[in-house]
Amino acid sequence: MAVLTPELRAQAEAIVARYPRPRSAILPLLYLVQSVEGWVSPEGLREVAELLGLRTAEVEAVATFYTMIRPRPTGRHVVNVCTNLSCALRGGRDVYAAAREAAGLRPGEESSADGLFTVREEECLGACDGAPVMQVDFANHERVTPERARELLDALRRGEVPAPSRGAAPRDFRHACRILAGVEDLA
Ligand code: FES
Numbered sequence: 060m061a062v063l064t065p066e067l068r069a070q071a072e073a074i075v076a077r078y079p080r081p082r083s084a085i086l087p088l089l090y091l092v093q094s095v096e097g098w099v100s101p102e103g104l105r106e107v108a109e110l111l112g113l114r115t116a117e118v119e120a121v122a123t124f125y126t127m128i129r130p131r132p133t134g135r136h137v138v139n140v141c142t143n144l145s146c147a148l149r150g151g152r153d154v155y156a157a158a159r160e161a162a163g164l165r166p167g168e169e170s171s172a173d174g175l176f177t178v179r180e181e182e183c184l185g186a187c188d189g190a191p192v193m194q195v196d197f198a199n200h201e202r203v204t205p206e207r208a209r210e211l212l213d214a215l216r217r218g219e220v221p222a223p224s225r226g227a228a229p230r231d232f233r234h235a236c237r238i239l240a241g242v243e244d245l246a
Contacts, residue, residue: 062095062103071110077241081111085121087240089128094236098129115221125182127197127237128238134170137232138162139194140182140208141219150204151191155180157205158193161212177218177232189224196235198223 065140071091088110092103099107099122107113108115122128127139140146151171154179155181164174170177184192189201193208200211201224212222220228227245229235237243 060102062092062100062106067091067095068110070218070240074241075110076132082113082117085113085118086125086128088124089118090236090240091242094228094233094240094242096231098134127178129177132170133177133232134162134173134175135231135233136175136196137177137179137194138212139179139184141182141184141190141192141194142180143183145177145187146191149190149202153205154191154193154203154208157208161209176212193230195221195223196229196232197233197239198226198228200224 071088074087074091075081078084085107088107089099092107093099096103104118104122105115108118111118123130138158140151140158142151142155158178162171162178163173164178165173169179181194184194186192186197186199186201189199191203193200193203193211195211195215200207200221211221220230222228229238229245234243238245
């Protein structure tokens with residue numbers, strides 16, 4: 060079954076028209092597909108390639124380079140915890156363990172059985188001065204303690220949208236992907 064509905068396909072064509080060369084639209088289109096599926100499936104890759112006149116392998120090469128593009132189904136919220144050097148020195152691994160526990164993940168699991176959370180260990184998120192950093196649906200929360208990580212996941216479980224360290228936060232991962240595709244505002 061097609062990932063992009065006729066309405067989304069029209070949005071995809073409008074995205075492509077923003078760029079002088081179609082291939083420049085690969086990432087926004089991958090975000091658009093991800094906003095539908097919560098991940099980018101093989102069918103999603105194929106549709107992006109067809110829209111851009113590229114081979115699926117070319118689109119896949121981009122999709123697999125960026126960790127923001129998920130190759131497996133995700134929960135409603137994607138929580139990335141940085142465990143790179145600055146964050147590790149300031150307790151990032153404990154934050155990661157606390158987030159996994161709060162999400163109810165068993166060893167080897169990345170996503171919770173209730174469909175609410177995907178928790179991932181991430182490399183440097185580019186905000187080392189705020190270490191340890193935890194991202195919720197791409198919004199950064201800085202100087203997070205294990206206790207704060209549990210509070211954040213509890214708030215998400217209640218349907219709240221916790222305020223990040225700067226700016227506003229998307230409602231969930233799919234909303235974040237629509238914003239990154241450029242078809243919806245952060246409101
Ligand atoms: S090492 Fe964690 S944000 Fe840079």
